[in-house]
Amino acid sequence: MNHLRSILLSCAFLLALPVQAQEQPGDIIVKNGTVITVTNGTLKNTDVLIRNGKITRIGPGLSTPRGVQEIDATDQFVMPGIIDAHSHIALSSINEGTSPVTSEVSVEDVINPFDVSIYRALAGGVTTIHAMHGSANVIGGQCETLKLRYGATHPDDLKLAGAPRTIKFALGENPTRVHGAGAGINPSSRMGVEMVLRDAFTRATYYMDDWAAYEKEKLTNTRALPPAYSERMEVLADIMRGKILVQAHSYRADEILMLMEVLGDFGVNKVTFQHVNEGFKVAPELAAFGASASVFSDWWAYKFEVYYSTAYNAAILTKNGVVTSINSDSGELIRHLFHEAAKTQRYGDLTDDEALALITINPAKQLGIEKQVGSIEVGKDGDLAVFNAHPLSIYAIPQQTIVDGNLKFDINNDADDMRLMVDPNRPVEEALIFDHHDHHRCMEGALTNSHFHELLESDQ
Amino acid sequence: MNILLTFVATLLLITAPADDPKAKRGTFALTNARIETVTNGVIENGTLIIRNDEIIAIGADVEIPDDAVVIDCAGQTIYPGMIDAGTQLGLVEISAVPRTVDFRENGDITPHVEAITAVNPNAVAIPVTRVSGVTTVLTQPSGGMLPGKAAMINLHGYTPEQMSVAGMQYMMMSYPRSGRRSRFDRRSDEDIKKATDKAFKKLNNTWNQATLYEKIDAAYKASPNTASRPEYNPQLIALLPVIRGEMPLIIQVNAAKDIRSAIKWVADNNIQKPIFSGVAEGWRVADALAAAGIPCLVGPVLSTPTRQADRFDKPYQNAGLMHKAGVKVAIRTGEAENVRNLPFNAGFAATYGMGREAALRAVTMAPAEIFGVADRLGSLEVGKKANVVVADGDPFEPKTKINHVFIDGWQIPLENRQTRLYDEFLQREPGLDEQPKSPDIKEPIG
Numbered sequence A: 001m002n003h004l005r006s007i008l009l010s011c012a013f014l015l016a017l018p019v020q021a022q023e024q025p026g027d028i029i030v031k032n033g034t035v036i037t038v039t040n041g042t043l044k045n046t047d048v049l050i051r052n053g054k055i056t057r058i059g060p061g062l063s064t065p066r067g068v069q070e071i072d073a074t075d076q077f078v079m080p081g082i083i084d085a086h087s088h089i090a091l092s093s094i095n096e097g098t099s100p101v102t103s104e105v106s107v108e109d110v111i112n113p114f115d116v117s118i119y120r121a122l123a124g125g126v127t128t129i130h131a132m133h134g135s136a137n138v139i140g141g142q143c144e145t146l147k148l149r150y151g152a153t154h155p156d157d158l159k160l161a162g163a164p165r166t167i168k169f170a171l172g173e174n175p176t177r178v179h180g181a182g183a184g185i186n187p188s189s190r191m192g193v194e195m196v197l198r199d200a201f202t203r204a205t206y207y208m209d210d211w212a213a214y215e216k217e218k219l220t221n222t223r224a225l226p227p228a229y230s231e232r233m234e235v236l237a238d239i240m241r242g243k244i245l246v247q248a249h250s251y252r253a254d255e256i257l258m259l260m261e262v263l264g265d266f267g268v269n270k271v272t273f274q275h276v277n278e279g280f281k282v283a284p285e286l287a288a289f290g291a292s293a294s295v296f297s298d299w300w301a302y303k304f305e306v307y308y309s310t311a312y313n314a315a316i317l318t319k320n321g322v323v324t325s326i327n328s329d330s331g332e333l334i335r336h337l338f339h340e341a342a343k344t345q346r347y348g349d350l351t352d353d354e355a356l357a358l359i360t361i362n363p364a365k366q367l368g369i370e371k372q373v374g375s376i377e378v379g380k381d382g383d384l385a386v387f388n389a390h391p392l393s394i395y396a397i398p399q400q401t402i403v404d405g406n407l408k409f410d411i412n413n414d415a416d417d418m419r420l421m422v423d424p425n426r427p428v429e430e431a432l433i434f435d436h437h438d439h440h441r442c443m444e445g446a447l448t449n450s451h452f453h454e455l456l457e458s459d460q
Numbered sequence B: 001m002n003i004l005l006t007f008v009a010t011l012l013l014i015t016a017p018a019d020d021p022k023a024k025r026g027t028f029a030l031t032n033a034r035i036e037t038v039t040n041g042v043i044e045n046g047t048l049i050i051r052n053d054e055i056i057a058i059g060a061d062v063e064i065p066d067d068a069v070v071i072d073c074a075g076q077t078i079y080p081g082m083i084d085a086g087t088q089l090g091l092v093e094i095s096a097v098p099r100t101v102d103f104r105e106n107g108d109i110t111p112h113v114e115a116i117t118a119v120n121p122n123a124v125a126i127p128v129t130r131v132s133g134v135t136t137v138l139t140q141p142s143g144g145m146l147p148g149k150a151a152m153i154n155l156h157g158y159t160p161e162q163m164s165v166a167g168m169q170y171m172m173m174s175y176p177r178s179g180r181r182s183r184f185d186r187r188s189d190e191d192i193k194k195a196t197d198k199a200f201k202k203l204n205n206t207w208n209q210a211t212l213y214e215k216i217d218a219a220y221k222a223s224p225n226t227a228s229r230p231e232y233n234p235q236l237i238a239l240l241p242v243i244r245g246e247m248p249l250i251i252q253v254n255a256a257k258d259i260r261s262a263i264k265w266v267a268d269n270n271i272q273k274p275i276f277s278g279v280a281e282g283w284r285v286a287d288a289l290a291a292a293g294i295p296c297l298v299g300p301v302l303s304t305p306t307r308q309a310d311r312f313d314k315p316y317q318n319a320g321l322m323h324k325a326g327v328k329v330a331i332r333t334g335e336a337e338n339v340r341n342l343p344f345n346a347g348f349a350a351t352y353g354m355g356r357e358a359a360l361r362a363v364t365m366a367p368a369e370i371f372g373v374a375d376r377l378g379s380l381e382v383g384k385k386a387n388v389v390v391a392d393g394d395p396f397e398p399k400t401k402i403n404h405v406f407i408d409g410w411q412i413p414l415e416n417r418q419t420r421l422y423d424e425f426l427q428r429e430p431g432l433d434e435q436p437k438s439p440d441i442k443e444p445i446g
Helices: A002-011 A117-122 A173-183 A190-220 A231-240 A253-265 A279-289 A313-319 A333-346 A352-357 A361-366 A449-456 B002-015 B125-130 B189-222 B234-243 B256-268 B282-292 B314-325 B339-354 B356-362 B365-370 B417-425
Strands: A028-036 A042-051 A054-059 A069-072 A077-080 A082-087 A126-131 A139-147 A165-170 A244-250 A271-275 A292-295 A324-326 A384-387 A398-403 A406-410 B027-036 B042-051 B054-059 B069-072 B077-080 B082-087 B134-139 B148-154 B164-174 B249-253 B274-278 B296-298 B329-331 B388-391 B402-407
Touching: A028 A352, A028 A384, A028 A398, A082 A271, A082 A333, A082 A361, A117 A126, A117 A333, A117 A406, A126 A333, A126 A384, A126 A398, A139 A190, A165 A231, A173 A190, A190 A231, A190 A253, A231 A244, A244 A253, A253 A271, A253 A279, A271 A279, A279 A292, A279 A313, A279 B417, A292 A313, A292 A361, A313 A324, A313 A333, A313 B417, A324 A333, A324 A361, A333 A352, A333 B339, B027 B388, B082 B274, B082 B329, B082 B339, B082 B365, B125 B134, B125 B339, B125 B417, B134 B339, B134 B402, B164 B234, B189 B234, B249 B256, B256 B274, B256 B282, B282 B296, B282 B314, B296 B314, B314 B329, B314 B339, B314 B356, B329 B339, B329 B356, B329 B365, B339 B356, B356 B365
Parallel strands: A028 A069, A028 A077, A082 A126, A165 A244, A244 A271, A271 A292, A292 A324, B027 B069, B027 B077, B082 B134, B164 B249, B249 B274, B274 B296, B296 B329
Antiparallel strands: A028 A042, A042 A054, A077 A384, A126 A139, A139 A165, A384 A398, A398 A406, B027 B042, B042 B054, B077 B388, B134 B148, B148 B164, B388 B402
16 A cells, blocks of 8 residues: 555656666667767768667678667768766755865765756767866865766766766865855965865875874784774875876966976876866976866856966867867756867867867766777767767757667657656746856855855856 | 969968958958848859948949959858847956946946946957957846946947947846746745836836926927926936837846736837847747837847756747747847857857848848848948958858958958967977976975
């Protein structure tokens, strides 16, 4: 009886889509398209076969195995699923802005698989996102790399298994405003940001030494006392051990150089600078360090630290040998990253493959998932986006998006309402009008409500 | 032959006066071009002559004046300069730095302030914008219910007056919102209703006063000796041209419910020249808008759906759906520093149902007509002001290069701070510092 009741109760939620607990990797063949592999050239009249979620064959005239769904891509363009290296969609909370260092928190605890933004991103050809903590803290929270498996209801089912751990750092105006100006604690200047970083890492080395000493003493002394456990310090230690990739919100050239210096001193050699509007000024230094850059195509001047920007940033970085990606940081921009990448052909004459690498293989490299996604190659995940024109054209419309061999978006079968769960008891929602700054979520939750609106004006 | 032509064209591009950082005026002959006139079809292999501020000849068979600087536009297309129908360009330098923000005055009812006063001709974003082919914008105050007058400006000039298009100004109004302001708006339904009622009371009160003021003012003007002079009231004086139907009223309104209400409000108050702006849910009430004959400044096209339940591409389709229903549509970005994305907003509208021709019109002739400046802007015709753009392809395509821009006949240098940073930093000198590093004097803080 109880069981029946709970079924009835769950029926009270009208299901707009068949909700699956965990979808299995699928089989699908995309026939006869122009296949832009990104890493191995562009192949005309070519088929891509995906079995059990992986690309198994690429070539002309492949026969369709029995029971495998066929997508006809005649006159269409097939590219790897788009990867957004900086996103805040699918999260129910963004910032833990209570301390300049909060390495112990993780967005893994706030993944919201019901966010309709996931579907909107799929409709723009996106298959993988880096869901990030916000930018309130010098060392913020840990991030998650997600596959856009819309339809899954368990947060864990969105995770990209095997993706390296990542953590958000933030330099410049955001942490100095929240902590220095907002809470009266360090940092309140770029000097303070360096101080906080060096302080945190140095404390973590002491912590590691204390544990090492304890492990050693334990061998001879059964009554040895362990040091106090600290999740915050454990995460910092893992950064120094190379187990966690640093993703640093940054704008100005000086602070970019500073972070490379600090990381170098603590033996950390993997870093992706996010936003990095002044990356173009220190492109040779970034290349020499082996640092990556994940930039906006053209956002600038919304606050002072991005005033000396140029839309040619991605091109300068690319031509200086820096692995560069273009990200969205926005539930709006994420829907047309192919267009954001195309702007690098106006601003810096990048080739088609260079431009498309900015939203496929390059972000994959930055997230340490390039063996799995980011190009169309045998053995990689079956993540594809099909367009009716070349994806760098303004006239291109995404037609289908495939994740792990499962058709997740099909423009021909796209209902108006693609929400996963609709509560019939809720009143019909009112219109919420797009505001330029409404979709910026880097600082959401970092401040009190009254401060928040004021700061929304400027937050990425 | 083709190679030779390309070589010559490239040579011309390199040596073209556009490389000079100063704008130049004179007589220009743009030859061998494909010309999209917008109003009179496409001319293949045509010539366009600019003299001073005007287009003086256009066609396939045009005589080139002796004094003309000839610019060979082989392989290129000439378009009218694009017009962004709603921006804050020139009124703000950095939105997060309050001292650089000049689009909002204190108070809810400030119709007597004028955007043109605060336009900074040297705003860094202006040269960044015009190289994309956007030559004219409406720049508007915002924030209050009647925040002031918007100005049509050309994106070249050293004083606001030089930039102003025929001194045209338009009264701005933010129509009271009946719903939540954003997803961060945590007010109760009751509080929202109270706030909305209060806003309408204020609006209608102001309008009734202005209507009455107009009657007193008209009576005084008719017989200044007998009628008493109306008391000085700058707000109401500023509204007189709107009440008299001499100045358009641009009403910012977005939600379907509010648009319906605004259509009724406009009729009830006998607004002679209403224009709606924003109009995010225009597609929901497109027929009513068409029936009311109210022109709309639609955008940004690149925005998210207004409701969770809406199809993902409704904002892309909005302008096209309204156009198909018979609404006169211009496209706006609502931007300040990124007005340069106007061609991409139009491009998305074109792709998602509007069609390229209508979308091009929506950023050229349609706004010129809506703003009452179609006699001078919006298309390539003899007698019109020379706002002219030459591109190596479709200006909506990201890979297209804009090769020449003329504003009011001034040949505009195609450089700006962003291109200069590119030139300086693409191959930086010195590159990597090869000097030995100074010893690290920093001690760990423990």
